Amino acid sequence: MAAEQPHGRLSLLRKRLDERLSSFIRTYKRTSMGRLTLILPALLVVGILIVLPTMILFELSLRPFVDGSIGSYFTFGNYERIFTSEASRTVIFRTIRVALIVTALTLVMGYPLAYTAVRGKKWTGRLIVVATLAPLAVDVVVRTFGWFLLLQEGGVVSQLLLLTGLFSSEPQLLYNETAIIIGLTHVLLPFMVFPLINVLHTIPYSLEEAAQNLGANRVEVFLKVLLPLSLPGIAAGTLMVFAITLASYVTPSLLGGETNVMAVTITDTFIGTGDWPYGSAMAMLLVVIGLGVILCYQRALREMDTKTGGI
Amino acid sequence: MTTETPTVQRDVLLSRAVNVLYRLLVSAVLVFLLAPLVLIPVVSFGTDRFAAGLPTDFTLEWYIAAANTFVDFGLSSALIASTALALATAVASTIIGGLAAFGIVRYDFKYSTTLQTILISPLVFPWLLIGLGILLLVSRIQSTFGIIIESSFWILFMGHLAFSVPYAIRTIGASLENYNHSLDEAARDLGATELQTYLKITLPIIKPGIISGLIIIFILSFNMYIISLFLMGPEIDLVPIAMYNLFRIVPPAEIAAIASVLMLAQIVLVVLAEVFFGISDYL
Numbered sequence: 227m228a229a230e231q232p233h234g235r236l237s238l239l240r241k242r243l244d245e246r247l248s249s250f251i252r253t254y255k256r257t258s259m260g261r262l263t264l265i266l267p268a269l270l271v272v273g274i275l276i277v278l279p280t281m282i283l284f285e286l287s288l289r290p291f292v293d294g295s296i297g298s299y300f301t302f303g304n305y306e307r308i309f310t311s312e313a314s315r316t317v318i319f320r321t322i323r324v325a326l327i328v329t330a331l332t333l334v335m336g337y338p339l340a341y342t343a344v345r346g347k348k349w350t351g352r353l354i355v356v357a358t359l360a361p362l363a364v365d366v367v368v369r370t371f372g373w374f375l376l377l378q379e380g381g382v383v384s385q386l387l388l389l390t391g392l393f394s395s396e397p398q399l400l401y402n403e404t405a406i407i408i409g410l411t412h413v414l415l416p417f418m419v420f421p422l423i424n425v426l427h428t429i430p431y432s433l434e435e436a437a438q439n440l441g442a443n444r445v446e447v448f449l450k451v452l453l454p455l456s457l458p459g460i461a462a463g464t465l466m467v468f469a470i471t472l473a474s475y476v477t478p479s480l481l482g483g484e485t486n487v488m489a490v491t492i493t494d495t496f497i498g499t500g501d502w503p504y505g506s507a508m509a510m511l512l513v514v515i516g517l518g519v520i521l522c523y524q525r526a527l528r529e530m531d532t533k534t535g536g537i
Numbered sequence: 538m539t540t541e542t543p544t545v546q547r548d549v550l551l552s553r554a555v556n557v558l559y560r561l562l563v564s565a566v567l568v569f570l571l572a573p574l575v576l577i578p579v580v581s582f583g584t585d586r587f588a589a590g591l592p593t594d595f596t597l598e599w600y601i602a603a604a605n606t607f608v609d610f611g612l613s614s615a616l617i618a619s620t621a622l623a624l625a626t627a628v629a630s631t632i633i634g635g636l637a638a639f640g641i642v643r644y645d646f647k648y649s650t651t652l653q654t655i656l657i658s659p660l661v662f663p664w665l666l667i668g669l670g671i672l673l674l675v676s677r678i679q680s681t682f683g684i685i686i687e688s689s690f691w692i693l694f695m696g697h698l699a700f701s702v703p704y705a706i707r708t709i710g711a712s713l714e715n716y717n718h719s720l721d722e723a724a725r726d727l728g729a730t731e732l733q734t735y736l737k738i739t740l741p742i743i744k745p746g747i748i749s750g751l752i753i754i755f756i757l758s759f760n761m762y763i764i765s766l767f768l769m770g771p772e773i774d775l776v777p778i779a780m781y782n783l784f785r786i787v788p789p790a791e792i793a794a795i796a797s798v799l800m801l802a803q804i805v806l807v808v809l810a811e812v813f814f815g816i817s818d819y820l
Contacts, residue, residue, distance in 0.1 A: 248731035255731075264640030267633040268656050268702055275699035276659055279670025282677050335566045342563050354563075355817050356808055357570050362820075363807035364574065365760045367780040368796040372573025375580060375789065380589035382576065415570060420820035443548075444555060465661055473663030475763045476777075480784065489665050493766070496669065506673075512663055520658045528650075 280513055287506035294500060304507035314491070318511065321488040324403065324478075325471040328410045332418040332467050333460065335411070340422035341452075345431065355423070362416040370477045373409045374400065377481070401483030409477040414470060418463040425459025426452075461526030469519045473512055488512060577800065581793035588789040599794040606787060606795065615774040622690065622775065623759040626697040627751045633698075634705025635747065641706070642713040653710075660703045668767035671696045675768075689770030696764040701754045708753065708819040712746025749816040756807065 254260035287304055290297035308314045343354040361369060376383050377399040384396050399405060429452065437447045453460075475489040482490070488508060495505035581599055583592020607613065641653050659667075675692055679685050686692055720742070724734045740747075762777040769778060776799070784792060810816045 244730055244732050248733075251731040251735075261640045264636045265652060265656075268637035268706065269652075271633060271698055271702045272656060272659060275671060275674075275695055276662060276667060279674045280666065282673045283666070283670055286673060335562075335569070338559060338563050339566050354567070356811060357567055359807050359811055359817055360804045361570055361574060363756050363803040364800050365777055365780060365796075365803070366762060367777050367784065368577070368800055369573060371780075371784065371789075371792060371796055372577050375576055375588055375793070376573055378587075378589060378789075380587075382572075382590060385590055412569065412573065415566075416820070420817060424818065424820075444552065469661040469663060473665040473763075475665060475766075476781065480781075489763075492665065492669070493763075496672070496767070502673075505669075509666060509669055512666060516661070516663050516666065519661050523658065523661050524654050 283506050283509055283513065286503055287510045289503045291501045291503045296503060304504050305510075307504060308507055308511070314508070317486050317488055317491055320403065320485070321472060322515075324406055324410065324487060325468050327407055328414055328471045329464055329468045331407070331411045332415050333464060336415055336418035336422055336463065337460075340419050340426055343419075343423050344426040354419075358416045358419045361412065366413055366476045367480075369413060370409050370480045373405070373412060373477075373481060377405055377408070400481060402485055403482070405481040406478045406485065406487070409481045410471055410474060413474070413477055414467045417466050417470060421459045421463040421466070422456065425456045425462075429455045458526055461522070465519050465523045465526060469516060472515060472519075574800065574804075577793050578797040580790060581797045583790065586788040586790045588793055599790045602787075602791045603794040603798070606783070606791065610779065610783070611774065612776075612779055615776050615779045618690070618773050619759050619776040622693055622697060623755045625694055626701050626758040627755040629694075630698055630701040630705045630754055631709070631747060631751050634702045634750070635709045637702075638706045638710040638713055642710050656706050657703050657710075659700070660707065664700055664761070665763050667699045668696055668764035671699065671764075672767040689768065689773050692768045692770070693765055693773070693775075696768045697758045697761060700761070700764060701758060704754055704757070705750050708750035709743065709746050711819060712743040716743060745814050746819060748814045749810070749819040752807070752810045752814070752816055753819065756803070759803075 254263075286296075288300045288302070290299065290301045290303055308318075339354055339358070343351045343358075346354075375381060378384075379396060379400075381399070384399055387393055387397055433451055433455075434447050437451050442450065473489050474487075475493055478485075478487045479490050479493075488511070492505050492508050492512070495501055495508065499505075580588035580592055582595045582597070584594040584596045584598075585592060637656055641649055641656070671692065675686055716739070720738055721734050724738045725731075729737065760777055762781065765775050765778055769775065780792075780796070780799075783795070787795075807816070
């Protein structure tokens with residue numbers, strides 16, 4: 227009896243708490259106050275930690291940098307410096323070019339992989355999912371280091387290239403744009419494959435069979451059935467890869483050597499020099515491109531919503 | 538009949554050729570994905586300190602050197618700090634993101650689409666800018682209000698929260714959208730209270746989505762380099778930053794040894810997570 231009493235009291239307490247909370251939820255769950263309370267923390271995170279800092283970044287990009295300190299008036303001087311300097315124009319074009327090539331490569335390599343994962347034999351599918359997940363789990367520095375080993379002088383790739391007989395001397399594979407592109411394609415491939423796998427899962431195989439029965443060959447089935455239906459997944463994957471590539475730092479700085487991209491220039495400016503306004507102006511260019519990507523992403527999300535009900 | 542046979546044969550041959558090419562492409566991509574991950578442990582056992590090419594003689598000396606480096610550079614504190622940060626980030630963003638996903642998906646209300654857009658868009662906002670932005674925010678708070686935010690753990694935490702909350706909203710939102718609402722109604726009709734319905738019906742059903750989100754965010758946060766680079770103070774060290782710095786100091790073969798151990802742990806975690814919770818459905 228003595229042992230039962232606290233237990234009884236506890237369950238009574240729990241019951242009361244349950245009733246209180248339940249009636250509380252019932253009262254507020256349909257009110258806009260209740261919904262706002264649920265969403266407010268996330269809104270605060272986005273507002274204070276993303277939107278507000280971007281506004282500070284914009285303001286700073288309009289400040290002059292004279293004699294080693296940040297001035298108090300406003301100027302477009304930093305943007306002028308970026309667009310008139312040959313060196314920074316080269317970096318900007320290279321960044322955009324690399325991002326476009328990496329996006330195209332991940333799509334061309336990722337689509338067959340995703341298709342085989344969905345339509346292939348069960349174990350092939352499993353193997354592909356695990357082989358794509360594993361690199362995603364590994365630290366980017368480590369993955370880039372793997373490519374450093376493969377591409378370095380006397381590395382496996384250059385030995386294989388020498389074996390083909392196409393090169394008379396050992397080719398320089400590291401510290402150029404190609405090395406950056408190879409490394410980034412590896413880093414970003416999973417971000418393309420998973421949205422594709424998820425969208426391909428929503429396309430019934432009977433559609434492909436029907437098209438084949440009606441006389442379409444494999445290429446036609448791909449172009450007229452699969453491609454249009456997987457467009458939302460392609461859009462989601464493409465935009466994600468493009469956005470991440472555009473601002474990636476680790477891989478270009480380890481594999482690119484002197485070959486810089488915008489992220490490396492921005493980071494070096496902020497960490498190495500006090501010229502934050504110039505770095506901010508460069509970063510604002512990324513913001514503008516990033517906002518463009520977000521606008522496209524919204525459209526893709528809406529398409530995705532109507533077709534599959536979420537990503 | 539005589540005119541058709543050659544074209545039919547050609548079609549068959551063509552489709553076989555396409556098949557072979559397609560298989561070759563898929564295998565080549567798989568090799569591309571796994572080659573660097575396989576090479577690292579292989580060269581870590583080789584005698585060549587520059588780890589060029591495939592090893593012919595084998596040794597364990599790089600693992601002994603790696604163990605010494607681990608102690609000398611105080612990498613255990615980096616390991617603890619990275620794990621603590623990734624855990625805090627995963628839990629906090631899952632709670633914040635989960636509540637928001639609930640608010641957006643469960644009750645359709647007027648601004649639902651707009652809010653969803655605002656909250657999920659940061660998924661494609663460059664990480665570099667998040668790190669940079671919070672660095673500016675912290676220094677602006679300091680110069681305007683004279684408030685110095687000392688603890689860099691919490692500054693790092695804010696940076697990691699900013700990139701991870703949208704991920705949580707997306708994964709939990711996805712599992713809520715596939716959720717059958719009539720289950721809740723049935724529970725209530727059978728006499729369950731509001732709280733009991735959430736705890737005993739809703740949560741267990743969307744559990745795989747929540748756990749997948751937690752694991753994905755843990756991994757992304759643990760491996761996050763660029764946001765941490767901007768927000769790290771001198772008194773804290775994190776694994777990706779330490780690895781990057783070691784890259785410039787330690788010979789490649791020893792890096793390979795350290796990387797192999799780290800990689801093994803990460804791959805085991807993610808493969809287990811895939812087998813038990815199917816996390817790839819939520820990526």
